[in-house]
Amino acid sequence: MSDFLRSYLTVFWFGLAALLLASLLLGIAVLVRPSRPNREKLLTYESGVDPVGDGWSQSQIRYYVFALLFVIFDVEAVFIFPWATQLERYGTFGLVEMGVFVGVLLLGLVYAWRKGVLRWV
């Protein structure tokens, strides 16, 4: 076996150990605990709120536009934060480049605004 593959052996043993440990703990729990189910206990856990409706509930299609708009600014943040820490080094060139980048992204927001998707009807 080559060294390359041997280093993956560690990953394999680690995964096996995790699997064994988890099944051991859960297995002991199953053996030890009493089993007295009732309706309340079998309810789906939904952060303390009573679950309403079934699992295949529909969500508003409008969220999709907001998700898209969020992605725009999420990506912007990914670029702006590292850039901001080094602004002095990047100088005027960096400033102009980021200005162009933010300007084009803003165009997306203007587009969304003019198309009326920012209003929650």
Next chain:
Amino acid sequence: MLASILAQVPWQAPSIDYHAIAPEIVLAAGIVLIILVDLFVGESKKWVTASLTGFVLLGALIPVLTLAVSDPDARSLFDGRYVIDEYALTLKALFLIAGYVVVLLSQNHVEEGDYYQGEYYTLLLTSLTGMVMMASSRDLVSIFVALEFLSIPAYMLAAWRKRDRKSNEAGVKYYLLGVFASAVMLYGMSLLYGVTGSTLLSEIGRQITVDGDFGGVHALAIVFVVVGFAFKVSAVPFHTWAPDTYEGAPTPVTAFLSVASKAAGFVALVTILYVGVPQAKDVWQPFLWVLAALTMTVGNLLALRQSNIVRMLAYSSISQGGFILMPLAVAGTGDAAGPALQAVVVYLLVYAAMNLGMFAVVIAAARTTRSGEISSFGGLFSYAPGLGVLMTIFLASLAGIPPLGGWIAKFAAFRAVLEAGNGWAYGIAVIGAVNSVIAFGYYGNVMREVWMKPAPNGETRAVATPTSLVAALTITGAATLLLGVLPGTVLRFGDLADLVGAFGR
């Protein structure tokens, strides 16, 4: 922590030759302008976006021309990752003019169809920007970015008639097969990067040599990259998306896909073969040989059986793609490299003129006939003589009949193949010759409808052709005739054989 990591990275502002990338800057500014104009003009004034797009494309052509006459001959940016040489400029001009003709074709179609005009032209310009970038890219990363740049708007344009099932089918098929091809290509590119340690094509060309350590992984990488582009240029057996997409997409978009998008695929393929892996010709020559032979033959045979004109043109464009691949299949042999490059560029130029012209005639005639069936063109000459004559010219040019552009393109392709002068070359030349004859079968069939059949339903009204379509027909018709009568104008580009950065040149 981020700041300290970044502080260790050496950085200096790149020196940018703004003249060299002026076409791209004009296009990018044009995209922003058109989005803004579209947002702030009223519904009745939306047509200005079409005119603006035309002006932006012509505006981008100005720096291309000034670059062509300026010193130095070739400019190289970003350490040779982006090169503006004669090859790149010729193709940039091709994309911009083809884009202009597509805008002319689209104007009435999009306006009357009440499609989203501003968005349509924005996406068209975006896709063209990607193509213009592709012509200059000499690096795996910039090639891939340019490819996605040109493909993603094209997926949306194919599905533009959103309430039409066929158009949706066209968009989905194009998208799924397109991203699949991108994935295969990206895998090939990652292997190329893995074995050479560089994404710069000229560096890859230095690393992949016959004498060096050349193994299975190199071959796999090259084949995967070629397969990716084979999808883009719809070479058989990777052509299955083309007929359905061409039929379902709005006709001007089909014209755009079959000319500009296909040319962009060939440009990238040529760049990679000539600059990146010229020494691995034992891998790509036989592969391209089989692709070219299959593409010509299968495209032709299926075209013979089509009754819808757009589907027929789809298969015809597949088979024309085979003729463009033909010189590449022997490009690595002997002295064939130069003539093969010349043949591909000449073929792309001529093909763009005649195929766009063909689509212009179909769009103009379909305004009256309202049908895509070949039989609906019956008697076209009797009630629209101008369109009938033009259609004959374009069909004859596609078939390769002598005084027209298509002939000089085929001539250049065959000459390049014969330059290689070995058994493989003669083999593909024979297949190509047989296919040229077969192709006349379906082109001739349409001509027969136009000239000899009576008009269906006794249609005799003269066809009113809008000005923009007349302009498109004039440009493409003049180009097709001129390229055939004065082949020197286009064969001149044969001297561009120097692809800057190509290995051993």
